[in-house]
Amino acid sequence: MTPHSALHCENMDFAYERDMVLRDVNLTVPQGDFVSIVGPNGSGKTTLLKLVLGLLKPTRGRIEVFGQQPARARRRIGYVPQHPRLDPLFPVTALDVTLMGRLGVTRRWGSWLRDDRVQALACLEQVGLADRADHHFASLSGGQKQRTLIARALAGDPQMLLLDEPTSGLDAHVEETFYRLLQELNRQLTIVLVSHDLGFVSGFVRSVICVGREVVVHPTSNITGEVIADLYGSDMRLIRHDHRCSDGGHEH
Amino acid sequence: MSFLEFFPALSDHAFLQYALLAGLLASISCGVVGTFVVIRRISYIAGGIAHSVLAGLGIAHYLNVVHGVHWLTPMLGSVLAALLSASIIGWVSLRLHQREDTVIGAVWAVGMALGIVMISLTPGYTTDLMSYLFGNILMVGARDLWLVGALALLVVGVVALFHKQLLAVCFDPEFATLRGVRVQAFYFLLLGLTALTVVLLVTVVGIILVIALLTLPAAIANLFARRLWQMMALAAVLCAIFTTGGLALSYGPDLPAGAVTILLTGTSFFAVAMVKRRP
Structure with a gap:
């Protein structure tokens, strides 16, 4: 096969x-x-x-x-967009951004599960940003933001x-x-x-x-x-x- | 200090207690939904929804007085008008990407015009118009209070269930789509929540002033908060302080409570914005 x-x-x-x-x-x-x-x-x-x-x-x-139609295979792809055109005051930390990659994997309603946090932190660690998890996303450097977006893509287990x-x-x-x-x-x-x-x-x-x-x-x-x-x-x-x-x- | 008269008066007058409680209940959804309105930058949409509420108030008032339709209370009329204009604006902004602002302006003005015509067609005092436009929190009765409470609970409950999706849709709609979030549905949900919150706040400060109370506490909170829930909690506390403060400051000198609330909110916003630049 x-x-x-x-x-x-x-x-x-x-x-x-x-x-x-x-x-x-x-x-x-x-x-x-x-x-x-x-x-x-x-x-x-x-x-x-x-x-x-x-x-x-x-x-x-x-x-x-x-082997699938692209729309069906979406969740197997970790997408990292160009540069995030972002509001510098947007109230999210690096961990919050990474957690968004768990959408579609975790339960639909309510808050994030313990497992989501564990996975998201592991992804931040993988891109070398474990110590920045709690930092305001906007305060990160350009390279750190980009790596956070990779962590977000990895969080969905693509x-x-x-x-x-x-x-x-x-x-x-x-x-x-x-x-x-x-x-x-x-x-x-x-x-x-x-x-x-x-x-x-x-x-x-x-x-x-x-x-x-x-x-x-x-x-x-x-x-x-x-x-x-x-x-x-x-x-x-x-x-x-x-x-x-x-x-x-x-x-x- | 004349505003100190407010606190002894509070224990004597039920209407003051109702007003205070209505302000506090509305503050919860104000903080929660105001946060989304600020981060998603839809305050102009919220303004359009707020002004179109006058049509609902006017029609309900007219049907009540002229045709004796008593089940259609002004509050219910507002809810229906707000939800209808939120759907129109949402539909237009999703289908016809350009010209969104023109349509919001149209909903805004047509809603007001319709409301004013209905009120002028209704026999009786026209002082109602002033209290619709600028709010009259002292008119809140026990029944309104139940409705305000129920709406506040509904808004907070829905956000508690779907805050992950709502945040993701505001932060990066394209990525949210790719993660299987139904972005359009959640955008409509957000507009619906905004509509309900606008109606709550209209009882506190009236149609014209509502936009300041919805967005300014959240905008102040935004300067200090690093996370969504911090921003919501801080915005709700600020909103509660402003509504209570507005009520207390206006009581002694017999000023309109809604206007005093907004002056307090606006002054605080400009003061904080000048001192504090970034978190």
């Missing part, structure tokens, strides 16, 4: 009204993979992400998450972590620590992250899904200046990072 792939798209199109955003997408993300969806702004990355979450339905073709531009607004040093955390989590989970920063990401992920008009899957090692120029236009200045070859890198 072969396990279902974490994400599978077949001949999938998506259009808003008549505006075709994604055309003929074919891709498979095996369980346990660490992939990045990259593409310039307006390329359809966010649309692809919403299709994975089941917030949008494909105009044509098929999309499956763990099989896949889906992150939308997780490093926007973080400085390079924090970003590096952040990707190390994701590598750590990748031992247990499939990780899909959306980014416009191809250069940095490619040092960590195993494969890259490029979203332009068409969606192309590259093993990390095949990303060359040409691919990037194709995607972003030729006047894009490329900053080289060390590209690491992953194990399954050449089976294109």
Whole structure:
């Protein structure tokens, strides 16, 4: 018996009204993979992400998450949104935010259970924020907020972590620590992250899904200046990072 | 100090005891629901609901006096009008995302206009209009008190059951959706609770002033609270202090209690906001 792939798209199109955003997408993300969806702004990355979450339905073709329709598989996905556009006075602590990830797992009515708190604290510990549990969410730094949102996603006990531009607004040093955390989590989970920063990401992920008009899957090692120029236009200045070859890198 | 006259008078007059108790009961839901109104930023919606209450009051008053429909008390009329306008505003804001503020303004003004026409069609004294608009907590009777108590209990009970979902919907509706929370249903629930609380507070300070009493105690509490329940508890205590203080301060010099309550609330808000910036 072969396990279902974490994400599978077949001949999938998506259009808003008549505006075709994604055309003929074919891709498979095996369980346990660490992939990045990259593409310039307006390329359809966010649309692809919403299709994975089941917030949008494909105009044509098929999309499956763990072998199910995306809307049904939602609770198996831990979603980490871009940057939370938040009221700085919103009265929640890091623990309160993390607990929200327990919705859909815990009982519907009344307050949180002891088990919810135990789980939420364990998730905060996993992202290195156990000592900040009781801090006002707004008082945390950008990186700590982002890690709290990962803890919130983990609290629902997901099989896949889906992150939308997780490093926007973080400085390079924090970003590096952040990707190390994701590598750590990748031992247990499939990780899909959306980014416009191809250069940095490619040092960590195993494969890259490029979203332009068409969606192309590259093993990390095949990303060359040409691919990037194709995607972003030729006047894009490329900053080289060390590209690491992953194990399954050449089976294109 | 003339406001000290209030306390000896309290033991002599049942109407003062009713007023005090009504203010205290309303304060509980004021703190709980005001907190959500402030963090979800729907005070303009609450304002629209409050003003449309006049239509319910006016229609109930008219049917009472002219057609002898006695079961439709002004309080029941307010509840129905508030729930109806909350549903209209909620439906519009979910279906037609833009132009929400225009519709709120329309509900606001049409509700008032309808109320004023119904009151002018009703024979008898028109002083009722003033007490609807600016509140007359001293008119609260024993029967109103039961209704205020029941509504307060209902509001607190519903929030106790669903505060997890309500908080998640206010904090990040998209994430709440992905966790299987029915965001639209809880948004409607929140508007319904706001409508009921508005009706409670209208008996205390009247239609025009209600928005300040609903939001300012919660806004002050927001500057000090780190968690939802702290904000609710502090807002409720502040609301109780303001309503009791307004009643006591207005009694001696015979000033309108609702207006004095709001002056006290507003002054405290500006004073605290100037001194305290962030938690």
